[in-house]
Amino acid sequence: xxxxxxxxxxxxxxxxxxxxxxxxxxxxxxxxxxxxxxxxxxxxxxxxxxxxxxxxxxxxxxxxxxxxxxxxxxxxxxxxxxxxxxxxxxxxxxxxxxxxxxxxxxxxxxxxxxxxxxxxxxxxxxxxxxxxxxxxxxxxxxxxxxxxxxxxxxxxxxxxxxxxxxxxxxxxxxxxxxxxxxxxxxxxxxxxxxxxxxxxxxxxxxxxxxxxxxxxxxxxxxxxxxxxxxxxxxxxxxxxxxxxxxxxxxxxxxxxxxxxxxxxxxxxxxxxxxxxxxxxxxxxxxxxxxxxxxxxxxxxxxxxxxxxxxxxxxxxxxxxxxxxxxxxxxxxxxxxxxxxxxxxxxxxxxxxxxxxxxxxxxxxxxxxxxxxxxxxxxxxxxxxxxxxxxxxxxxxxxxxxxxxxxxxxxxxxxxxxxxxxxxxxxxxxxxxxxxxxxxxxxxxxxxxxxxxxxxxxxxxxxxxxxxxxxxxxxxxxxxxxxxxxxxxxxxxx
Amino acid sequence: xxxxxxxxxxxxxxxxxxxxxxxxxxxxxxxxxxxxxxxxxxxxxxxxxxxxxxxxxxxxxxxxxxxxxxxxxxxxxxxxxxxxxxxxxxxxxxxxxxxxxxxxxxxxxxxxxxxxxxxxxxxxxxxxxxxxxxxxxxxxxxxxxxxxxxxxxxxxxxxxxxxxxxxxxxxxxxxxxxxxxxxxxxxxxxxxxxxxxxxxxxxxxxxxxxxxxxxxxxxxxxxxxxxxxxxxxxxxxxxxxxxxxxxxxxxxxxxxxxxxxxxxxxxxxxxxxxxxxxxxxxxxxxxxxxxxxxxxxxxxxxxxxxxxxxxxxxxxxxxxxxxxxxxxxxxxxxxxxxxxxxxxxxxxxxxxxxxxxxxxxxxxxxxxxxxxxxxxxxxxxxxxxxxxxxxxxxxxxxxxxxxxxxxxxxxxxxxxxxxxxxxxxxxxxxxxxxxxxxxxxxxxxxxxxxxxxxxxxxxxxxxxxxxxxxxxxxxxxxxxxxxxxxxxxxxxx
Numbered sequence: 001x002x003x004x005x006x007x008x009x010x011x012x013x014x015x016x017x018x019x020x021x022x023x024x025x026x027x028x029x030x031x032x033x034x035x036x037x038x039x040x041x042x043x044x045x046x047x048x049x050x051x052x053x054x055x056x057x058x059x060x061x062x063x064x065x066x067x068x069x070x071x072x073x074x075x076x077x078x079x080x081x082x083x084x085x086x087x088x089x090x091x092x093x094x095x096x097x098x099x100x101x102x103x104x105x106x107x108x109x110x111x112x113x114x115x116x117x118x119x120x121x122x123x124x125x126x127x128x129x130x131x132x133x134x135x136x137x138x139x140x141x142x143x144x145x146x147x148x149x150x151x152x153x154x155x156x157x158x159x160x161x162x163x164x165x166x167x168x169x170x171x172x173x174x175x176x177x178x179x180x181x182x183x184x185x186x187x188x189x190x191x192x193x194x195x196x197x198x199x200x201x202x203x204x205x206x207x208x209x210x211x212x213x214x215x216x217x218x219x220x221x222x223x224x225x226x227x228x229x230x231x232x233x234x235x236x237x238x239x240x241x242x243x244x245x246x247x248x249x250x251x252x253x254x255x256x257x258x259x260x261x262x263x264x265x266x267x268x269x270x271x272x273x274x275x276x277x278x279x280x281x282x283x284x285x286x287x288x289x290x291x292x293x294x295x296x297x298x299x300x301x302x303x304x305x306x307x308x309x310x311x312x313x314x315x316x317x318x319x320x321x322x323x324x325x326x327x328x329x330x331x332x333x334x335x336x337x338x339x340x341x342x343x344x345x346x347x348x349x350x351x352x353x354x355x356x357x358x359x360x361x362x363x364x365x366x367x368x369x370x371x372x373x374x375x376x377x378x379x380x381x382x383x384x385x386x387x388x389x390x391x392x393x394x395x396x397x398x399x400x401x402x403x404x405x406x407x408x409x410x411x412x413x414x415x416x417x418x419x420x421x422x423x424x425x426x427x428x429x430x431x432x433x434x435x436x437x438x439x440x441x442x443x444x445x446x447x448x449x450x451x452x453x454x455x456x457x458x459x460x461x462x463x464x465x466x467x468x469x470x471x472x473x474x475x476x477x478x479x480x481x482x483x484x485x486x487x488x489x490x491x492x493x
Numbered sequence: 494x495x496x497x498x499x500x501x502x503x504x505x506x507x508x509x510x511x512x513x514x515x516x517x518x519x520x521x522x523x524x525x526x527x528x529x530x531x532x533x534x535x536x537x538x539x540x541x542x543x544x545x546x547x548x549x550x551x552x553x554x555x556x557x558x559x560x561x562x563x564x565x566x567x568x569x570x571x572x573x574x575x576x577x578x579x580x581x582x583x584x585x586x587x588x589x590x591x592x593x594x595x596x597x598x599x600x601x602x603x604x605x606x607x608x609x610x611x612x613x614x615x616x617x618x619x620x621x622x623x624x625x626x627x628x629x630x631x632x633x634x635x636x637x638x639x640x641x642x643x644x645x646x647x648x649x650x651x652x653x654x655x656x657x658x659x660x661x662x663x664x665x666x667x668x669x670x671x672x673x674x675x676x677x678x679x680x681x682x683x684x685x686x687x688x689x690x691x692x693x694x695x696x697x698x699x700x701x702x703x704x705x706x707x708x709x710x711x712x713x714x715x716x717x718x719x720x721x722x723x724x725x726x727x728x729x730x731x732x733x734x735x736x737x738x739x740x741x742x743x744x745x746x747x748x749x750x751x752x753x754x755x756x757x758x759x760x761x762x763x764x765x766x767x768x769x770x771x772x773x774x775x776x777x778x779x780x781x782x783x784x785x786x787x788x789x790x791x792x793x794x795x796x797x798x799x800x801x802x803x804x805x806x807x808x809x810x811x812x813x814x815x816x817x818x819x820x821x822x823x824x825x826x827x828x829x830x831x832x833x834x835x836x837x838x839x840x841x842x843x844x845x846x847x848x849x850x851x852x853x854x855x856x857x858x859x860x861x862x863x864x865x866x867x868x869x870x871x872x873x874x875x876x877x878x879x880x881x882x883x884x885x886x887x888x889x890x891x892x893x894x895x896x897x898x899x900x901x902x903x904x905x906x907x908x909x910x911x912x913x914x915x916x917x918x919x920x921x922x923x924x925x926x927x928x929x930x931x932x933x934x935x936x937x938x939x940x941x942x943x944x945x946x947x948x949x950x951x952x953x954x955x956x957x958x959x960x961x962x963x964x965x966x967x968x969x970x971x972x973x974x975x976x977x978x979x980x981x982x983x984x985x986x
Binding site (some may be wrong): 040079 | 523525526527531532533534539541542558559560561562563564565566567568569572574578579580582583584585586587588589590591592593595601602604613614616617623627630636642646647649651664705799838897960977
């Protein structure tokens with residue numbers, strides 16, 4: 001019964017329902033009582049903390065520092081950069097009052113009409129405007145540059161159709177905002193941070209990503225160039241996993257941020273911004289998990305190993321406890337996070353199903369026969385295989401196994417992507433292939449018109465103009481006009 | 494010149510101005526363009542990160558897990574607990590709309606009147622209501638208890654008079670929200686977390702605190718009992734540094750959170766909540782710093798040691814660099830955070846003043862004579878003393894020195910508090926002594942009337958009814974009525 005209610009809709013039946021089931025049943029998150037917002041539950045948040053810690057380390061290693069800027073942005077600030085406000089105005093939560101009061105008619109509390117703000121405040125959808133208004137006072141000379149700040153924060157974008165982690169009205173993210181003396185340096189930073197994101201996605205999330213540049217249509221509102229990493233989910237849809245924007249001098253001009261360069265000449269400052277969000281949780285879940293539940297890469301699993309005792313007598317219980325505690329300590333000494341679940345109100349079968357659902361990479365079961373033989377049963381979550389292993393030095397075996405699982409999960413996702421990346425050379429072929437999902441490499445004439453026509457007719461968007469890969473020119477699959485190189489199409493989240 | 498502009502107003506001249514000068518000039522924080530909000534600058538944020546890391550570790554060691562709940566609270570939720578809404582209604586930022594649009598009259602963007610929310614959303618001033626509404630679905634049986642969640646978040650309370658860190662419209666904090674099967678267990682949790690806060694304040698912030706219970710007047714809105722830790726600042730004013738609330742069944746009743754207990758009987762769940770905020774930064778700054786700048790306890794200093802080279806020739810520069818790098822590495826191996834500042838565009842004197850201002854606990858200067866003698870000059874920030882120390886094993890010397898500084902800073906603050914804590918036995922004496930600042934231990938008749946009269950006439954509030962200390966009964970200094978025990982009065986931040 002306890003197991004039955006945790007069953008997931010199979011992916012083949014309804015991928016979208018499978019995802020929702022999984023997020024809920026693995027205790028990752030749930031819809032909040034506030035429309036479009038989510039509650040990130042402890043187990044989901046523990047994974048997010050792992051993501052944060054690793055990214056934060058990587059940001060600091062590349063010279064960035066954390067800071068914190070206000071939640072609220074005066075409406076007039078948001079309006080200063082024309083493209084920016086155009087892009088975000090339609091989804092802004094707006095604070096108009098600063099006080100509630102008792103309803104004189106006795107209907108509980110109401111918004112106090114006398115406490116209307118002179119200027120409305122927008123809950124930050126992103127912080128370029130408030131940060132560049134602040135940077136104005138921090139930057140006078142080239143000596144103040146580069147300025148390399150990051151912030152971990154919540155942001156709000158009033159989305160109409162929301163899905164847990166993938167698209168929510170409030171989400172958690174980090175946003176880096178850097179200021180530079182030259183265009184070259186800002187471009188270099190933009191690409192460097194894209195590289196950090198790609199490295200994180202591949203080495204830690206075990207999710208292979210394409211690095212590329214967005215078309216004008218898909219650019220961040222206010223950017224001159226948006227770089228992105230794109231991942232492929234198991235249903236053949238693409239997911240944008242991170243973006244890094246070259247903002248040129250747009251925000252410096254909007255907020256009049258000038259500096260004296262080394263030659264004593266005043267110039268506008270060059271900017272970048274870059275961010276990843278709790279959306280990464282969605283990518284992590286969808287890239288690896290199966291019909292039994294989550295599959296977590298060991299590097300981001302809250303518990304890398306769970307130990308489950310199987311016993312009948314009190315004597316067995318005592319002996320197994322001793323042995324399991326010893327193993328847990330040895331694993332901890334190796335830096336491996338481990339949970340010994342010897343709770344007595346749950347049966348081993350229930351525990352097996354539970355930790356499978358929660359994606360714990362390695363399960364160690366110790367039973368009476370194992371005690372006799374000095375062995376343990378080790379189960380891999382990624383392959384769902386089991387084997388009996390001798391207990392001596394088993395901690396080393398497990399450590400190696402965790403590395404192997406991390407690699408295998410990546411390889412599986414990589415092979416999936418490679419086998420779902422196809423080159424197409426006609427629009428007819430494109431229309432057939434796009435139904436099968438995956439990345440389509442096709443020639444495009446570089447115009448927004450063609451891009452939009454394709455989107456309208458096939459629901460496919462240009463995920464990116466890839467950095468690297470085959471640079472051969474060709475002819476647009478729709479118009480036959482010249483194409484500089486193939487670009488990557490897919491249907492996307 | 495560069496040094497001169499960093500000078501602080503002396504504490505003796507204007508303590509309040511000294512504090513503001515220090516926060517600004519040490520690059521800790523500044524006022525944001527949004528009224529009442531602050532920008533936490535990288536150096537200030539680095540200290541906050543240290544505070545967070547340590548507290549987070551202590552919360553996890555005591556069995557708590559992190560989660561994340563929405564920023565927005567429906568107005569109707571806030572209203573469900575009568576005392577709670579009464580306490581927070583007057584300072585709520587209210588979101589009424591979810592979209593901006595272009596002004597048809599061409600005056601930029603305006604709030605779209607068609608995008609009015611059906612129910613207004615309050616930006617969380619604290620999260621009891623949204624969390625207990627969520628807990629309702631998480632708790633069915635005693636097996637689901639205790640539930641021990643914490644969240645790191647931003648909150649907004651629309652304060653009219655704000656001061657950096659001490660009182661800002663938006664601030665960062667953590668809020669623990671726990672659910673228990675029994676009153677005893679909830680009370681135990683309330684006191685346990687007060688203990689964690691006190692331990693953190695004393696061992697890490699080096700700030701001695703009194704533990705106590707608030708009077709009914711000063712209780713958290715919706716709590717049955719508010720426990721607190723109270724610290725004394727150098728101007729003789731008290732600062733509430735953390736609170737832990739026993740909420741009884743108030744929120745369980747307001748949100749109908751019931752559970753089946755072990756006897757199969759339905760009962761309301763017992764609750765606690767507890768929090769500390771960026772206000773701790775204010776306490777940290779005010780408790781220890783001096784007219785030269787910040788004094789940071791080593792355990793929370795972003796850099797515990799700074800090394801400054803003093804050289805004239807390129808040869809000296811090369812040799813000192815080598816020696817300093819080696820020392821820096823040795824210190825890092827000991828887990829000590831160190832900055833080697835060999836920037837060439839700033840003079841040693843400027844650096845000395847800068848790191849003094851920023852409160853780096855230990856400064857190591859290495860000059861040409863030190864190279865000859867195999868020594869270094871070590872300066873302590875807390876005592877402003879210097880000494881020349883032999884270079885062999887200097888890293889061990891520094892490690893011990895950091896411990897000594899941590900202890901000395903605490904002792905200094907402790908001695909200050911002890912010498913500014915007085916027992917008073919008449920209201921006349923009280924009125925004289927309160928002008929001198931510090932904690933006044935006096936008898937009180939237990940009524941709100943007397944408490945308010947004293948506050949009105951002397952600006953002193955009851956900081957707490959202390960846990961521990963002298964329990965002897967006596968007579969109220971104002972009314973002469975019986976008093977159970979002395980309570981702690983002070984003027985407060």
